[in-house]
Amino acid sequence: MNWKTTATAMGLALLASTGLARAEGVLNIYNWGNYTSPDVIKKFEAKYNIKVTITDYDSNDTALAKVRQGGTGFDIAVPSQTYVPIWIKEGLIQETDPGKMENAKNIAPEWANPDFDPGRKYTVPWAWGTIGVVVNTDAYKGPANTWGIIFNTPNELKGKVNVVPEMGDVMFAAIKYVGGQQCTDDKAVLKKVRDMLVAAKPNWIAMEYNTIEKMGAGDFKATSDWNGSALRQRLANPAIHFNYPKEGYGLWSDNVVVLKEAKNVENAKLFQNFIMDPENAAGLSAFHRYANAISGSDKYMPADMKDAPEVVIPADAKPLGELQKMCPPETQELYTKIWTELQK
Amino acid sequence: MATAEEVAKAAERRDVRGRWLLSAPALLVILLAATGPLLIVVVYSFLAPGAYGDVKWQFSSDAWTSVFLERDIFDDTLSLAAAHVTIFWRSIRLAGVTTLATLALGFPTAYFMATRSEKTRDLWLFLITIPFWTNLLIRTFAVLQIIRNEGIINTILLKLGIVSAPVQILYTDTAILIGMAYVYLPLMVLPIYASMEKLDFRLVEAGYDLYATRFKVLWKIIFPLVKPGVIAGSILVFIPALGAYVTPSILGGGKNMMLSNLIELQFGQGRNWPLGSALSITVMIIVMVALLAYVRNAGKSGVRHG
Numbered sequence: 001m002n003w004k005t006t007a008t009a010m011g012l013a014l015l016a017s018t019g020l021a022r023a024e025g026v027l028n029i030y031n032w033g034n035y036t037s038p039d040v041i042k043k044f045e046a047k048y049n050i051k052v053t054i055t056d057y058d059s060n061d062t063a064l065a066k067v068r069q070g071g072t073g074f075d076i077a078v079p080s081q082t083y084v085p086i087w088i089k090e091g092l093i094q095e096t097d098p099g100k101m102e103n104a105k106n107i108a109p110e111w112a113n114p115d116f117d118p119g120r121k122y123t124v125p126w127a128w129g130t131i132g133v134v135v136n137t138d139a140y141k142g143p144a145n146t147w148g149i150i151f152n153t154p155n156e157l158k159g160k161v162n163v164v165p166e167m168g169d170v171m172f173a174a175i176k177y178v179g180g181q182q183c184t185d186d187k188a189v190l191k192k193v194r195d196m197l198v199a200a201k202p203n204w205i206a207m208e209y210n211t212i213e214k215m216g217a218g219d220f221k222a223t224s225d226w227n228g229s230a231l232r233q234r235l236a237n238p239a240i241h242f243n244y245p246k247e248g249y250g251l252w253s254d255n256v257v258v259l260k261e262a263k264n265v266e267n268a269k270l271f272q273n274f275i276m277d278p279e280n281a282a283g284l285s286a287f288h289r290y291a292n293a294i295s296g297s298d299k300y301m302p303a304d305m306k307d308a309p310e311v312v313i314p315a316d317a318k319p320l321g322e323l324q325k326m327c328p329p330e331t332q333e334l335y336t337k338i339w340t341e342l343q344k
Numbered sequence: 345m346a347t348a349e350e351v352a353k354a355a356e357r358r359d360v361r362g363r364w365l366l367s368a369p370a371l372l373v374i375l376l377a378a379t380g381p382l383l384i385v386v387v388y389s390f391l392a393p394g395a396y397g398d399v400k401w402q403f404s405s406d407a408w409t410s411v412f413l414e415r416d417i418f419d420d421t422l423s424l425a426a427a428h429v430t431i432f433w434r435s436i437r438l439a440g441v442t443t444l445a446t447l448a449l450g451f452p453t454a455y456f457m458a459t460r461s462e463k464t465r466d467l468w469l470f471l472i473t474i475p476f477w478t479n480l481l482i483r484t485f486a487v488l489q490i491i492r493n494e495g496i497i498n499t500i501l502l503k504l505g506i507v508s509a510p511v512q513i514l515y516t517d518t519a520i521l522i523g524m525a526y527v528y529l530p531l532m533v534l535p536i537y538a539s540m541e542k543l544d545f546r547l548v549e550a551g552y553d554l555y556a557t558r559f560k561v562l563w564k565i566i567f568p569l570v571k572p573g574v575i576a577g578s579i580l581v582f583i584p585a586l587g588a589y590v591t592p593s594i595l596g597g598g599k600n601m602m603l604s605n606l607i608e609l610q611f612g613q614g615r616n617w618p619l620g621s622a623l624s625i626t627v628m629i630i631v632m633v634a635l636l637a638y639v640r641n642a643g644k645s646g647v648r649h650g
Contacts, residue, residue: 061612065397086396159512165598167613191418206515206597217494219514329395329615334417336614343601344427 025050027267030067030074032254033058035127037287044274050267067092067259075262076271078126081253082168082326084116093257096269098124103276111253111293115323124272125293126284127228128253130313130321131169133243134211134230139221144243145317147177149222151196153203160221162214165207167339169250170197172324173224176248183327185334194338201342215240226252228289231310242310244317250324253293285311389621397615407618411626428606428623435603436630438592439585442524443532446581447574449525450532454573455566457533458540469537472530480527484594487523488514491595515597523595524585531584532577539573540566579638583631603627 025048029036033056041052055074057063060083066072068090079087087093098104099112099120107125117123135144140156148154151174153161163170172182174197180189205220214220215233225233230242256275258268274280281292282300291311298306305311313321327335392404414425457468475483490496493510501507513519543566551561567574589604598605603623610620 059612061397061615068398083396162597167609187418194418201599204599207599208597217492219493326396329393332615336609336616337414337417339614340427340431340601340606340609343599343605344430 025264025267027052027076027264027271028074029054029271030057030063030072030077032056032078035078035288037284039287040275040280040283043280043283044271047274048267048270050270064092067261070261072259072261073263074259075264075268076256076258078254078256081114081116081255082324084123084255084257085326087257088117088122092260093122094260094262094265095121096258096265096272097121098269098272098276101269101273101276103273106276106278106281106294106296108293108295114253115325117255123255123257124276126254126256126275127288127290128251128293129227129290130244131173131224131226131250131252132230133222133245134215134225134233134240135222135243136215136218136220136237136240138239144222144241145246146243147173147245147247149243150204150224151177151200153200153222157222158203159205161204162211162220162223163204163207164209164211164224164226167335168324168327169224171335171338172250173245173247176245179247182250182322183325183331185328185331190334190338194341197338197342207343212236226290227310231289231305231308234308234310235304244313244320246320248320248322249317251321252324385621385624389618389625391618393616393618395615397611397617399617404618407616407622410619411622431601431603431606432626432630434600435586435588438520438524438588438602439582441521442528442585443578443582445521445525446529446532447578450529450536450577451574453529453533454536454540454570457537458543459545465541472533472537475526475530481590481594483527484523484591487519487526488594491519491522514595515599517596519595520592523591524588527591528581528585531580535576535580536570536573539570543569575638579635582634586631587627 027050029052031054036054041054044050045052057066060080063077063079064083064086067074067077067087077087077093097120099107104112104120107120111125111128113119133144133147133149135149135157137144139160140149140154142154142156149157150161150163171193174193175182175184175189178189178192178196180186180193184190206214208214211220211223211225212229212232215223216236225242227242230240233240234242256272258265258272262268275284276294278294278296279300281294282297282302285292285297285305286302289305289311388399389407390403390405391399392402392406394400410425411428412425413422414427415422453472457465457472460468488495491513492498493512493514495514497513498507498510502510513522547565547569548561551565556564587604588602589608592602593605596602601609607620607623607627610616610623614620
């Protein structure tokens with residue numbers, strides 16, 4: 001091959017690669033790890049001829065800090081409801097008005113107009129869930145629908161309880177257990193909370209995230225946990241049950257937003273609309289194991305989720321759930337101090 | 345007309361200048377990369393925390409005050425930051441105990457290796473480095489599999505009927521120490537071995553010839569000669585052990601914070617970056633002081649022993 005043919009071949013290859021990229025289009029998603037259904041992504045790619053890349057993060061704080069710095073190249077992120085108002089306030093996301101998109105009619109009424117994004121001007125529901133108490137009934141047969149399992153541990157479970165170390169979630173539960181309101185800065189309540197937590201800690205064995213494996217192996221016999229995690233545990237061991245604490249439990253929801261710095265805004269909007277389709281929403285749920293907020297998705301849900309007590313909240317427990325909010329910075333500071341005191 | 349000497353001098357000057365110019369980019373990169381991030385940490389420690397992470401650009405010494413002092417949130421009194429002191433002390437103690445444990449295991453190991461024949465020595469050295477081929481996280485999880493309630497140790501103990509219920513090792517301080525000693529052992533063995541290998545064992549023989557006891561030979565001959573290795577090993581173990589994060593979290597269950605967890609909390613859920621920065625610098629200062637004291641001490645004794 002002489003240099004002319006080589007050059008021509010190289011030129012053609014270059015042309016082909018850039019041309020390809022332009023024709024197909026891309027979408028860069030920034031989401032929690034192990035959370036995005038590959039099947040649904042494949043379907044989206046095929047339907048719109050868009051190449052999707054997914055990058056993982058492990059906490060809301062990480063995602064917020066990174067996007068704040070700018071230049072990430074991401075089009076879409078999936079912050080939790082507590083963080084969405086911060087993303088809006090700091091101008092990190094754009095108003096794509098998903099509430100007016102074609103598939104918006106599918107959003108379940110209780111999720112159509114949430115406090116964190118009135119009228120769904122920025123966000124599309126990705127998943128929602130609850131935080132409760134998981135107990136292995138082989139180890140403890142008593143009533144478990146109470147935060148008392150964690151904070152006033154029954155004898156059978158002493159030294160076998162784990163607490164997932166999410167400061168906000170633990171404070172929410174502890175405040176509920178002593179009869180306070182979420183995000184309270186009432187010193188009398190917080191003093192009770194602190195004393196109770198410090199007294200409860202000797203009964204815990206660990207404060208870890210890795211609950212699915214440890215509950216399965218029997219290192220833990222009870223834990224505070226997210227419902228989707230509890231579902232996976234029960235499928236592995238039928239003796240493990242998720243309970244909705246009667247003192248009140250937290251609700252959370254993760255939401256798809258389009259970043260202000262997004263380069264592929266139209267593709268991102270297509271994606272927002274795409275996942276509000278009941279079949280696609282069910283596809284997402286089948287993978288991440290949490291409920292979606294899309295009506296009509298139940299008939300596409302996998303059989304083991306259709307009436308799983310972890311996913312479908314029983315009628316009597318429904319009124320006890322409360323959407324968790326972001327506490328003001330001054331309150332947060334108090335909580336951090338109690339948290340440090342607890343773990344010192 | 346310039347003399348030959350002048351020409352040579354000018355050429356030399358050009359040469360020197362050329363060398364500086366050529367090395368300048370590399371020097372600049374190293375200088376910036378080494379001091380830049382550190383400077384940012386220092387600056388951040390004197391700023392106010394942003395509402396939801398990050399910092400507010402206004403001067404504040406609150407972060408430094410709260411490293412050492414805390415205002416009780418209930419009665420508003422100012423007192424020594426007991427929680428921070430407890431956590432600092434826990435980390436320092438753990439690093440110290442880890443250093444001692446690795447020394448106790450590493451010294452005989454290095455001695456054993458150094459007293460083998462030339463050929464087998466290389467094999468032993470090779471074996472010591474094998475754990476480094478695997479990621480720290482994976483090694484820690486391997487330890488977890490060994491000591492957990494359904495793990496290898498407990499299964500064997502139960503099968504042999506030595507215990508009737510599994511011994512709770514996981515999530516105790518013992519578990520953390522086992523993990524730390526395992527992870528940091530090679531860092532202790534290698535420098536001691538390097539010193540030990542150079543040791544002239546004729547000196548040991550001479551000691552025995554002069555009726556020294558075994559202990560005397562060890563303490564008066566071997567130890568002083570391999571002391572540089574022991575010191576290097578101790579430093580190599582102590583410093584990373586002080587900042588250990590993965591091993592205490594996984595094997596200790598995360599109930600009790602280590603220094604690194606405390607710092608991480610400030611940058612994560614605690615959203616107090618200035619305090620996190622101030623804590624990081626405090627750790628650095630502790631390490632630096634310990635190091636200086638060590639090196640000075642070592643220098644002095646080095647002279648004494650010739």
